[in-house]
Each structure stands twice: as C-alpha cells, then as structure tokens.
Amino acid sequence: MSAYIVTVSITIGIYVILAISLNIITGYAGQISLGHAAFFGIGAYASGMLATRVGAPFFVCLPFAVVVTGIVGAILGIPCLRVREDFLAITTMGINFVVQAVFLYVPFFGGALGISNIPVPSIHGSDMTKPEYLIMVLLFILLSILVDGWLTRSWTGLALSAIREDETAAEMSGVNLTRFKVIAFVLGSAMAGLAGSLYAHFMSFISATDFGFAESIVILSMVVFGGIGTLRGPIIGAIVLGVAPELFRPILNYRTLLYGVMLVVLMRFQPQGLLGIDSFVTRTLKRLWKKETRGYEPAA
Amino acid sequence: MNPLLEIDAVSKHFEGLKALDRVSFSLGKGEILGLIGPNGAGKTTLFNLITGTFPPTEGTIRYNGKDLTGLGPSRIAAMGIGRTFQIVRPFKGLTVLENVLVALGASRYPRFLAAARRFRADDSVSEAKALLSRVGLLKISDVKAENLPLGMKKRLEIARALALHPELILLDEPAGGLRAEEMEELVSLVASLNREGMTVLVIEHNMPVVMELCERIVVLDHGIKIAEGSPEEIRAHPQVIEAYLGREEDA
Ligand SMILES: Nc1ncnc2c1ncn2[C@@H]1O[C@H](COP(=O)(O)OP(=O)(O)O)[C@@H](O)[C@H]1O
Numbered sequence: 001m002s003a004y005i006v007t008v009s010i011t012i013g014i015y016v017i018l019a020i021s022l023n024i025i026t027g028y029a030g031q032i033s034l035g036h037a038a039f040f041g042i043g044a045y046a047s048g049m050l051a052t053r054v055g056a057p058f059f060v061c062l063p064f065a066v067v068v069t070g071i072v073g074a075i076l077g078i079p080c081l082r083v084r085e086d087f088l089a090i091t092t093m094g095i096n097f098v099v100q101a102v103f104l105y106v107p108f109f110g111g112a113l114g115i116s117n118i119p120v121p122s123i124h125g126s127d128m129t130k131p132e133y134l135i136m137v138l139l140f141i142l143l144s145i146l147v148d149g150w151l152t153r154s155w156t157g158l159a160l161s162a163i164r165e166d167e168t169a170a171e172m173s174g175v176n177l178t179r180f181k182v183i184a185f186v187l188g189s190a191m192a193g194l195a196g197s198l199y200a201h202f203m204s205f206i207s208a209t210d211f212g213f214a215e216s217i218v219i220l221s222m223v224v225f226g227g228i229g230t231l232r233g234p235i236i237g238a239i240v241l242g243v244a245p246e247l248f249r250p251i252l253n254y255r256t257l258l259y260g261v262m263l264v265v266l267m268r269f270q271p272q273g274l275l276g277i278d279s280f281v282t283r284t285l286k287r288l289w290k291k292e293t294r295g296y297e298p299a300a
Numbered sequence: 301m302n303p304l305l306e307i308d309a310v311s312k313h314f315e316g317l318k319a320l321d322r323v324s325f326s327l328g329k330g331e332i333l334g335l336i337g338p339n340g341a342g343k344t345t346l347f348n349l350i351t352g353t354f355p356p357t358e359g360t361i362r363y364n365g366k367d368l369t370g371l372g373p374s375r376i377a378a379m380g381i382g383r384t385f386q387i388v389r390p391f392k393g394l395t396v397l398e399n400v401l402v403a404l405g406a407s408r409y410p411r412f413l414a415a416a417r418r419f420r421a422d423d424s425v426s427e428a429k430a431l432l433s434r435v436g437l438l439k440i441s442d443v444k445a446e447n448l449p450l451g452m453k454k455r456l457e458i459a460r461a462l463a464l465h466p467e468l469i470l471l472d473e474p475a476g477g478l479r480a481e482e483m484e485e486l487v488s489l490v491a492s493l494n495r496e497g498m499t500v501l502v503i504e505h506n507m508p509v510v511m512e513l514c515e516r517i518v519v520l521d522h523g524i525k526i527a528e529g530s531p532e533e534i535r536a537h538p539q540v541i542e543a544y545l546g547r548e549e550d551a
C-alpha cells in the first residue's frame with residue numbers, strides 16, 4: 001500500500017469513529033448536534049497536551065482524552081437538556097464556537113500556535129509506522145462498533161430510541177430524560193475524544209482551526225448521508241464522503257459548502273439518509289435482491 | 301380503606317386561565333371512575349398533573365398516601381401509574397413489541413448495570429408478548445407502530461401502560477375516533493382489566509361508553525367540579541345538563 005493510501009485511510013478511519021460517535025447522540029437519542037467537532041478537539045488537546053507537557057506515553061494519553069472528553073460532554077450536555085430542538089442546534093453550535101475560541105485565545109492551550117511535536121506512539125521501544133497506526137485505528141473502529149452494538153441491544157439503547165421518538169411518551173413510560181440524554185452525550189463525546197487522540201498523535205500538530213463549525217458539519221453530513229440511526233450509515237457515510245474529495249480534488253475547496261447543501265437537501269427529501277432504514281435507495285436495493293419487504297396492510 | 305388516588309383541592313392556572321379550580325375527589329382501589337365534561341373543562345390537564353408533566357398551582361395529589369408533588373413523570377410512571385393519550389403517541393418508528401418493551405424497562409432504567417443488559421432477553425420478550433396478546437396485537441408484534449390504524453394504536457398504548465405493572469391507569473378518551481366494533485372491543489378490554497383489580501380513571505365523551513363502564517362519574521366544567529355521582533345521578537343532574545346543552549348552543 002502506498003503511503004498516500006495509508007494516510008488517507010487513517011484520516012477516514014478517524015472520521016468513521018467520529019461519525020459513529022455523533023450517531024449515538026443524534027441518530028439514536030435524536031439530539032441534533034452541530035458542535036461535535038468541539039469534542040473531537042477536546043480529545044485531541046487533552047491527549048496532545050498530556051503527551052507534550054507531561055511526557056505521558058500515548059497509551060496513557062488516549063484513555064485520559066476519552067475520560068476528559070466524556071466529563072466535559074456531561075457538563076456541556078446539561079444546558080442542552082431542557083431546550084427544544086431548534087435551540088439545541090444553536091446551543092451545540094455555540095458550544096463549538098466557545099470551545100474553539102478557548103483553544104485559540106487562552107494561552108494555556110498554545111493560542112494560535114496550537115500544540116506541536118505531539119509524539120508518535122511507540123510500540124516495543126520504536127515509533128509506530130503508518131501501516132501500524134492504521135491497524136491501530138482499525139482496532140479502535142472495531143471497539144467503537146462493539147460499543148455501538150452493545151448500546152443498541154441494551155435497555156439504555158431502547159430508552160434512547162424512545163426519547164428520539166417521543167419525549168413525553170418516553171417519560172410516561174418510565175424513561176428519565178435527563179439521565180439518558182446525559183448518557184448519550186457522555187458516550188458520544190467520549191468516543192469523539194478517542195478520535196481526537198488518534199488524530200493528535202497522527203498529525204503531531206493540532207490547532208484550533210482543525211475543530212471548527214465546518215468540521216462539525218462534515219461529521220454530521222457523513223452521518224446523515226449514510227443513514228442516521230443505523231450503524232452502517234455513519235460508517236458508509238464517512239468512507240464515501242471521506243474518499244470523494246480525494247478522487248475529485250477540486251471538490252476539496254468547496255467541501256463544506258457541498259456538504260451543507262447536501263445536508264439541507266437530504267433533510268428535506270430523505271431524512272433517513274441515503275442508506276437509512278426505509279430510504280429510497282435501501283428500498284430499491286431490497287427490491288432488487290427480491291428480499292421481502294415486510295409491510296402491514298391494515299385492511300388485510 | 302385508604303383511597304389509591306386522592307385529588308385534594310387541586311388548581312392549575314395557565315397565566316390568567318384557571319384550567320382547574322380547587323378540584324377534589326378520590327379513587328378507591330379497584331374502582332373505575334369516569335371523568336367527563338365539555339371540551340376545555342380541564343380533564344387532560346388533570347391527567348398531566350397526576351403524571352407529573354407540571355406541578356399543580358395549588359393543592360396536592362396523593363397516590364397510595366404519598367404526595368406526588370415534585371416527582372418527575374418517569375418516577376411517577378415507575379411507581380405504577382400508566383396512561384394513554386387523547387391524541388395517540390406511540391413510538392412511531394419502533395415496532396409494536398419494542399413499544400411495550402420500553403415501558404417494561406421502567407424497572408431496569410434506574411439501575412445502571414441493569415440498564416446495560418440486553419432488552420431482548422427471553423423473560424422481557426415473553427412478558428411483552430403476553431401483554432400484546434392481551435390487547436390482541438400479538439400477531440403484528442414486529443410491525444412498526446406508525447403503520448397501525450388508530451384503534452390498534454390505542455390498544456398499543458394500553459399495552460404499553462400495562463407494561464409499567466400499574467395499579468392505576470389513566471385513559472384519555474380511549475374510544476375517541478373509533479368505529480363501533482373497535483369501540484366495543486375497547487370497552488370490553490377496559491372492563492376486563494377492571495374486573496381483574498385494575499383501578500381505572502377514564503376520560504370519555506361517548507356517554508353510552510361512560511355509562512356502561514363506570515360506577516361513579518366526576519363532571520368538570522371550566523375547571524370546576526360541578527357534579528359527582530352514579531351514572532343515573534349524573535344523567536339527571538341539572539348543572540350537568542346545562543353544561544352540555546350550553547356547549548351545544550355554542551357549537
Ligand atoms: N400546557 C398548557 N398551557 C396553556 N394552557 C393550557 C395548557 N394545557 C391546557 N391548557 C388550557 O387549559 C384548558 C383545559 O384544557 P384541557 O385540560 O386540555 O381540557 P379537556 O381535556 O377537558 O378538553 C383549555 O382552555 C386549554 O387551552
């Protein structure tokens with residue numbers, strides 16, 4: 001494999017984890033977030049700073065980043081609990097701008113210079129090679145998939161889908177909204193923190209500009225494109241939207257614009273996402289495979 | 301005997317509007333009580349107060365002797381008060397079975413480890429299916445709730461409420477919008493639940509249904525309790541007749 005392909009694959013792999021993590025908050029729990037890049041950034045900064053300032057090894061920095069991001073996710077999630085859907089979009093967007101500004105203007109976080117010279121993880125006393133790093137990212141994707149699978153099969157996952165479908169009916173069925181929304185925010189944020197740590201130690205240099213609102217839109221586009229609320233959706237979305245700009249280089253400059261337009265169009269005409277349950281594409285594929293679609297005719 | 305539910309001088313004001321004004325009545329264990337009154341009388345508001353959607357402006361609501369003030373809806377639901385909605389609210393994107401499982405989880409959700417377990421375990425699925433067969437929806441347990449006709453959605457809401465293992469269920473216009481035969485099924489379902497010991501508080505506009513089901517009726521008008529008594533007493537009550545006739549003249 002060429003170094004270029006390995007590099008692109010690592011980047012896309014990190015996006016896969018980000019998309020899976022946002023899908024927990026927005027897809028499963030139904031809480032729209034336009035600020036997911038903030039948590040990606042908090043994980044990256046937590047990991048990068050512990051490595052460069054304290055000299056902690058990568059395998060200490062990574063769990064540290066996950067825990068810190070999870071805790072911050074819980075704290076920042078609280079103002080999101082009692083707001084209506086439209087305000088939630090604005091609140092999360094605001095969180096993104098605030099977090100980014102803190103990275104940029106508070107000297108402790110390195111200001112505009114960001115954090116540099118973040119060390120490459122080492123195994124057996126030598127630096128990890130890029131292919132080895134890719135394998136590690138793939139293992140963490142696998143871990144994320146396992147966590148996702150556990151969540152969707154658990155009572156907690158069921159409670160989240162009830163909240164997504166109807167908050168009032170969920171409460172009256174014994175689901176404590178505060179508790180489960182916080183759980184979703186913590187899980188989704190912590191997983192984004194994991195992605196942030198992987199990003200920081202791969203890039204070796206991070207700065208506030210990497211974690212802006214545009215990045216949040218990219219992550220959300222991946223989830224929505226693939227099919228919100230499914231596991232395959234964010235994975236396929238991250239891969240397709242991650243590969244596309246590499247194939248069509250000119251897209252790169254207009255990426256955010258294109259994704260933004262795509263988001264609006266999908267939300268309007270195909271809110272389940274292109275490959276979501278019951279989406280046009282999924283139904284067509286099912287029909288092609290002649291799998292029986294299970295429907296129920298009330299009259300029958 | 302202590303009543304199961306006590307509504308004690310309960311008021312609810314929305315800005316200037318007195319949706320409920322010092323309403324009191326109580327409900328004994330195993331009783332089935334009808335709550336009637338013209339549109340806007342405050343019936344649904346009373347359900348919202350009992351289930352903890354918002355607190356009363358004044359007064360207290362006690363369940364099994366315990367003051368419900370300040371407890372959130374999920375706590376109250378888990379204590380054993382189930383409800384259905386005037387405008388049905390099933391979890392549309394979930395299957396019929398999953399809808400019932402959500403409420404069966406009420407005993408698991410508060411404990412972190414129990415909430416981490418698989419919800420499709422044998423015991424929970426078989427219990428949910430037993431409830432579905434009770435309301436006649438077992439055969440369509442894998443259908444998404446949004447695809448059901450109204451009558452089935454209403455029965456699904458009853459199954460979901462029953463999954464809380466309630467002592468008391470609140471039914472908000474269960475027969476509203478149903479065809480005659482659906483209505484009959486529903487009445488016999490509610491009657492049989494009550495025969496088995498379930499306490500029921502039911503809001504209903506359809507008078508024959510109320511008269512058939514209920515031993516006792518409370519009438520609200522403009523937030524005030526104007527009458528309470530047996531179906532015969534209510535039918536002959538001058539203020540009740542006036543409240544209903546007055547409404548017809550408006551319409
Ligand atoms: N959440 C609310 N905010 C403001 N006003 C409300 C609210 N809920 C009900 N009301 C008002 O309270 C009155 C009683 O409503 P409701 O309890 O729904 O009546 P009913 O169920 O008897 O038809 C109505 O005038 C209604 O507009």
Ligand SMILES: [Mg+2]
Nearest residue numbers: 343344345386
């Ligand atoms: Mg009503």
